[in-house]
Each structure stands twice: as C-alpha cells, then as structure tokens.
Amino acid sequence: METHVPVLIAGGGPVGLATAVELAHHGVRCLVVEPRESVSWLRPRAKTTSARSMELLRRWGLAETLRARAPLAVSWSDQAVFVSSLLGREITRIGGCFGLDLTGSGLAAEPGQQVPQPLVEEVLREAVGDALLTGRQVSGLREDADGVTVRITSANGEEQEVRAQYVVGCDGPRSVTRQAIGSRYEGREDGRPNFNIVFRAPGLAERMPHGPAVHYWVLNPAQPGLAGRLDLEETWWCIAQGVREADPVRLVRNLAGADIEVEILATDPWTARMLLADRYASERVFLAGDAAHQNPPYGGHGFNTGIGDAVNIGWKLAAVLHGWAPASLLATYEGERRPIAADTIEAAAANMTTLAPELADPALMGDEAAFEKVRPAVAEAVLRTKHSEFHSLDLVLGYTYAGSPIVAPDAGERLPHRWLSPGESLYDRLGPAFSLVGDQSAPGVAGVVAEARDLGVPLREVHLPGEPLTLVRPDQHVAWRGSGSLRMALGR
Numbered sequence: 001m002e003t004h005v006p007v008l009i010a011g012g013g014p015v016g017l018a019t020a021v022e023l024a025h026h027g028v029r030c031l032v033v034e035p036r037e038s039v040s041w042l043r044p045r046a047k048t049t050s051a052r053s054m055e056l057l058r059r060w061g062l063a064e065t066l067r068a069r070a071p072l073a074v075s076w077s078d079q080a081v082f083v084s085s086l087l088g089r090e091i092t093r094i095g096g097c098f099g100l101d102l103t104g105s106g107l108a109a110e111p112g113q114q115v116p117q118p119l120v121e122e123v124l125r126e127a128v129g130d131a132l133l134t135g136r137q138v139s140g141l142r143e144d145a146d147g148v149t150v151r152i153t154s155a156n157g158e159e160q161e162v163r164a165q166y167v168v169g170c171d172g173p174r175s176v177t178r179q180a181i182g183s184r185y186e187g188r189e190d191g192r193p194n195f196n197i198v199f200r201a202p203g204l205a206e207r208m209p210h211g212p213a214v215h216y217w218v219l220n221p222a223q224p225g226l227a228g229r230l231d232l233e234e235t236w237w238c239i240a241q242g243v244r245e246a247d248p249v250r251l252v253r254n255l256a257g258a259d260i261e262v263e264i265l266a267t268d269p270w271t272a273r274m275l276l277a278d279r280y281a282s283e284r285v286f287l288a289g290d291a292a293h294q295n296p297p298y299g300g301h302g303f304n305t306g307i308g309d310a311v312n313i314g315w316k317l318a319a320v321l322h323g324w325a326p327a328s329l330l331a332t333y334e335g336e337r338r339p340i341a342a343d344t345i346e347a348a349a350a351n352m353t354t355l356a357p358e359l360a361d362p363a364l365m366g367d368e369a370a371f372e373k374v375r376p377a378v379a380e381a382v383l384r385t386k387h388s389e390f391h392s393l394d395l396v397l398g399y400t401y402a403g404s405p406i407v408a409p410d411a412g413e414r415l416p417h418r419w420l421s422p423g424e425s426l427y428d429r430l431g432p433a434f435s436l437v438g439d440q441s442a443p444g445v446a447g448v449v450a451e452a453r454d455l456g457v458p459l460r461e462v463h464l465p466g467e468p469l470t471l472v473r474p475d476q477h478v479a480w481r482g483s484g485s486l487r488m489a490l491g492r
C-alpha cells in the first residue's frame with residue numbers, strides 16, 4: 001500500500017468511487033479506502049440513476065457500459081403504475097418518469113437509467129481499478145498545515161498510516177470524517193419506519209395485468225407500499241411504508257394480492273432522514289455524498305446529488321494539485337454544493353408527505369362498482385401529489401452555481417446540451433478541463449488562450465461558427481458568457 005497519496009478517499013460507495021473516477025479523469029492519483037470487499041447485491045437501495053448522472057458517466061466514458069449491463073433497458077418502461085395490488089386493478093399511471101423518456105432529447109445528452117445501486121458501484125469499481133483498497137476502513141485522521149495523516153485499520157485490527165495532501169470523506173451516514181472535522185448533521189428524521197425486501201417471485205410478472213413499469217405503487221390500506229423489478233427474470237424489490245418488523249412473505253403476498261410463490265432474499269429496514277452537515281470542509285478535508293447530506297429516497301436523488309458533489313470537488317482538487325488554481329478555490333465547494341443538497345432535501349421531503357398509505361382507500365379493494373366510484377378521486381390525488389416526484393428535471397438538470405464567486409453574475413448553469421450531429425452531443429466536444437465554446441475567430445479568444453498557456457491550464461477550443469464565447473468549466477457548468485477571464489473561473 002502506498003504511504004503517500006495526493007488524495008485519499010474515505011469510503012468506496014457510489015460517491016467515493018465517482019470522486020476517484022473524476023480525479024483519474026484529470027490524471028490525479030488517489031486511494032479509496034473501503035471496508036466492503038464486494039458490492040452489496042442484496043441491499044440494492046438506489047435504482048434511479050438520473051439523466052444528469054448519466055451525462056457525467058458519459059463524460060467518463062462509462063454510460064454505455066452501465067446501460068449495457070443494466071437489467072432493465074431504458075426503452076423497457078418509463079411508467080409508474082398505481083394499483084390496488086400487483087395482481088389487481090389499475091388506478092392510474094404516470095409516464096415519462098425519472099427522465100427515462102429523454103433518449104435523443106434536446107434537453108439532455110443521456111436519459112436516466114433504472115439500475116440497481118450495486119451495479120453502478122461495480123462499474124465504478126472497475127473504472128477505479130487498483131486505486132480501490134478494500135477490507136480496510138479509515139479510523140481517524142489528523143490534519144496539519146501540509147497535509148492529512150490518515151489512520152487505516154484492517155478487519156483484523158492492523159493499523160497503518162497514510163499521508164495525503166487532501167481527504168474526501170465519502171464514508172456515508174456514520175462518517176468518521178465528518179466527526180473528525182467537527183462537522184455535524186442538522187435536520188430531522190421521519191417518524192415512520194420502512195421495510196425493504198428483495199425477493200424472487202417466479203411467474204409474478206407474467207401474471208400481472210399492468211405491463212412494464214419501473215414502479216408499482218400498491219394503494220391497499222391494509223398493505224400500502226411500492227415494488228419494482230430488479231431484473232427481467234424473477235427478482236423484485238419492494239418497500240412497505242410504515243412497517244418496522246413484518247413477516248416478509250406475508251407482506252409480499254399482501255402487496256401482490258394473492259398467495260404467490262415467493263422466496264425472500266433479504267430484508268433491510270430503514271428510516272428517511274433529512275440531514276445536512278453544518279459544514280462541508282476544513283482546510284484539507286471535504287465531505288461528499290451521504291456523509292454531507294441525506295434525503296428521503298422519493299424522487300431518487302440521494303446518490304445522484306453525491307455524484308454532483310464528486311465532480312465538483314474532484315475537478316477543483318485536480319486544479320489545485322496541478323497548480324492551475326490556488327488552494328482557496330477549494331473553499332467554493334461548500335458554497336456551490338450545500339445549497340443544492342438543501343434544495344434536494346426539501347424536494348424529497350415534500351415528495352414524502354404523500355405516500356401510498358395517504359393515497360390508499362378501502363373502497364379500492366371493494367367490488368367493481370365501489371372501485372370505479374372512488375377511482376377518479378384517487379387518480380386525481382395521485383396525479384396532483386406525485387407528478388413532481390417523477391418529473392424533477394428542474395432540480396436534476398436545472399441546478400446552478402449562480403452567485404458563486406467563480407462564475408459571472410449571470411452564469412453558473414449547466415451548459416445546455418444539444419446535438420451537433422446524430423449521436424454527438426456538444427458535451428462530447430468539451431475537453432476534460434476548461435473549454436472555450438463559440439466562434440474561435442472572436443476577438444476575446446486570443447486573451448483566454450494566452451491565459452491558459454500562462455497558467456498551464458488545458459483549454460479545449462470548440463469552434464461553433466457565429467456563436468458568442470462561453471467558458472465552460474470541467475463540470476460542464478458555464479463560468480461566463482461573452483467575455484471574462486480564466487483566472488476568475490479558477491478563483492485567482
């Protein structure tokens with residue numbers, strides 16, 4: 001094991017791995033310390049990878065790999081269906097969920113993708129390669145003016161020290177890193193328990209009358225919850241809301257509405273939390289992902305927000321380590337990312353105010369006449385309260401860094417994607433570092449090119465005849481339009 005690394009990442013969940021991939025994208029070495037030898041197939045948690053995360057995976061050259069291995073193709077379904085039971089009647093449905101309908105769209109270079117979190121982690125683990133050190137955990141860290149000394153403990157209690165210039169704490173809810181820098185979660189926990197089950201149900205899909213869907217919400221008051229397929233074979237996930245302990249077989253059968261054949265593979269109780277770290281960083285240690293923020297899973301934002309953190313801190317660390325920017329650039333990380341986590345927590349908490357138990361109605365379980373009588377009102381309530389949970393592109397694609405000191409007053413938003421030729425997004429022309437997009441014969445070009453040369457910053461010129469100049473940051477956000485300097489965008 002190396003004893004000196006530029007960056008040490010505590011935690012190899014999706015966010016720690018994404019941070020490592022981002023650093024590698026800029027040619028920066030790191031070490032990811034992760035206790036789990038392999039990914040947790042029976043604890044799939046996230047299933048929604050957002051359109052924005054897919055764009056970032058495309059930037060790393062991993063979007064196609066992930067899609068090719070995802071058991072549910074994006075074309076398979078973009079529907080959420082609300083039903084009386086898995087085998088029962090349909091109440092209503094919502095289409096175009098989670099940006100899954102964005103294939104070829106002018107809005108995003110990639111549609112979202114339904115894929116179990118362990119598969120995302122596996123693809124990222126492969127990309128990280130031998131920078132991932134499993135079977136160890138970070139047990140403490142000591143920061144001084146020149147770096148951070150990190151104590152690493154193996155499963156058998158052996159201890160070692162690694163010296164890093166910077167540490168990124170991606171070690172999840174019980175983050176050792178967060179405690180080490182004296183940061184604290186602020187917020188609250190939802191009172192209701194939840195119970196996840198992963199199960200096999202041979203023949204269930206074939207018997208269901210509802211067709212393909214990424215979510216099936218069961219609005220039976222006796223057993224409300226939601227379920228979906230993990231693959232197109234026999235494996236399913238479900239969440240029972242308001243349940244702490246339960247007979248999992250009984251629970252699945254209640255959601256199905258019949259005594260189906262079921263084999264329980266795993267159970268995973270959890271509680272929704274709305275928590276935000278009061279600070280994201282010390283001088284040399286930065287928090288990302290669930291270590292910094294936690295939100296309810298409704299809307300599918302948790303790790304996607306963390307991928308945004310990973311890219312933001314990753315390029316900035318690379319800029320400082322390569323000498324393009326002063327260390328003070330790193331102080332912009334918290335200011336840019338923390339407000340987005342706060343907005344995400346608020347949106348996810350709002351999604352949680354109306355779940356299956358609130359939408360359920362006993363009349364839905366009655367005879368045909370009783371069902372038809374109540375169905376329009378329940379359907380209306382579903383569409384009124386759940387639409388924004390499944391359609392949140394304003395949050396997913398629309399977040400901005402407006403107001404940050406390293407973007408111009410009218411900038412900070414994600415560079416709008418557009419197709420330049422079939423299958424070629426404007427994003428595909430950008431460089432890994434900064435890009436100057438627009439007409440390269442414009443008078444402002446020479447100055448920015450000279451600045452890049454003086455500072456040693458790689459700058460990709462993307463010629464779009466007749467178009468105004470736009471300086472695009474490594475994370476595809478706009479630093480300025482029209483005119484401006486590279487120095488400002490690097491906090492110099």
Ligand SMILES: Cc1cc2nc3c(=O)[nH]c(=O)nc-3n(C[C@H](O)[C@H](O)[C@H](O)COP(=O)(O)OP(=O)(O)OC[C@H]3O[C@@H](n4cnc5c(N)ncnc54)[C@H](O)[C@@H]3O)c2cc1C
Nearest residue numbers: 011013014015046047048138172289290300301302303304
């Ligand atoms: C039911 C459910 C559904 C969800 N659905 C979605 C969804 O659809 N979309 C979405 O984006 N999010 C979803 N989430 C949230 C998502 O699972 C989390 O946001 C995500 O796992 C956070 O990733 P992370 O890498 O920050 O943290 P984690 O996944 O918690 O990873 C932290 C890592 O750090 C390691 N670690 C812990 N302590 C140490 C230590 N001391 N030293 C070194 N390593 C350590 C752990 O082993 C772990 O691998 C869902 C969550 C739940 C509960």
